[in-house]
Amino acid sequence: MQTQPTKQDIQQLFDRLAPVYDSPATRFFPFCADRLVNYVKPRPGTKVLDAATGTGAVAVAFAQALGQEGRVMAIDISPGMLDKAEANIRKMAIDNIDLHEMDAERLDFRSGYFDSVVCSFGLFFLSDMVGALREWKRVLKPGGKLAFTCFETTAFQPMLDDFAERLQSLGANLPQGPFGARRIASLEHCRELLHDAGLVDTAAECVQLGYHLRDENDWWEVVTSTAMRALFERLPASRQEAFRKEHLAFVAQQNNENGLWMDVQTRFASASTPE
Template identity: 55%
Template structure:
């Protein structure tokens, strides 16, 4: 059998979850966007590229930072995600964001154009991260900065491990494999530095922050799973078994709920470097 194109699988999943991507349980996305822009502190009037923008939390924060004279280009392969961002642009009357359906691994911009290239929780979905990063540098001005965010080793644990084990029991993942989510590909900060260095970046910096919070209960953990990239795995469970899967999984998560709720660990690496 022909294996589905990994890129097409990503598009399908993120088109599917677009409607729930701004769910309150996933508020680590806007939290991280605000921290990313605060760390970067882009100068007013500059041009910024937001890769894998999703529903635009980074693009929206960046647009405010660079001001009316600045410009934000926001790209994504999932058209449904960009539709959600377009709704926000119209609703809030934001004049300085342009949207493009575009592959992060094949940028269609001219060389040395952007002052900043950002990618929040997207680079690890690319099959060849090194090649993509070199492409990002091509469109970045000399002296410009590229920054990406990725999840640390502790992020979403121990719930994610229980989720993966449950997927194995339902035959979605093989027990003989050591499956990892895409987000764990850069969980080691040393790997982030290595990736940036191999692309020829200088002044490399990787900083880690804890952006976690308490969910109300295990039902909101399901909201996280259902409205993010992990939905792709859930969709592989036969429809007749999904409710049983959910019931079993949330039953094993329930004992983790404390007086303050269910702790959602969101360990985040902010990794960046400057183009010579």
């Protein structure tokens, strides 16, 4: 068993994922971005930090909501992701987003600069989650809002449990203890993280962002387009094809007349800085 992935591991993984991250099968990312805007309700003309922006889905959604007088600073540790985000932003003809390669746990912004800080499906990749939230709190104005999203334990089930259990049974060298999204255990844990970072008015709720995929091949696209790919790659190369066939045979059994239901139950958590 190995320890949690390092920052370098995460950077290299997302550099590899950047060309395929905007897959139609993973459209829950832009779905979540739109819901996050409605959840935060940023005021037009304000400044927002998007931590771990990835290919920019959240940055684009907030930039559109803020209007030309507002500004989004979008950061990521992966140059590959930022390159893809820049291409997406150009395609949308948006000019109120600034992209920066930056560690979300060590920000290069002055204190009290932003009206809002948001992070979609990124907090659980950071080694010190409370420390990161404290750093995000530092750059918020008094009364500013911080919000993040993460997956509920039901998300991607039953496919995800079969994926993880089958990997382990075939000798994949998986991290010790809870890893990835499972590092955030519940809605209560979301509120505890925010409270421990010194934030107030904590809140958390679940929203279903799921949809039907066409079949098990779409599910494999989800696997290979997201951080699940890193777990698959921990399997010895000689066993990967057998794993893929066996796992997809299980997934095919979950199909119905509407296709393959993919649960994407998502936690939305928020808090404010003290006035």
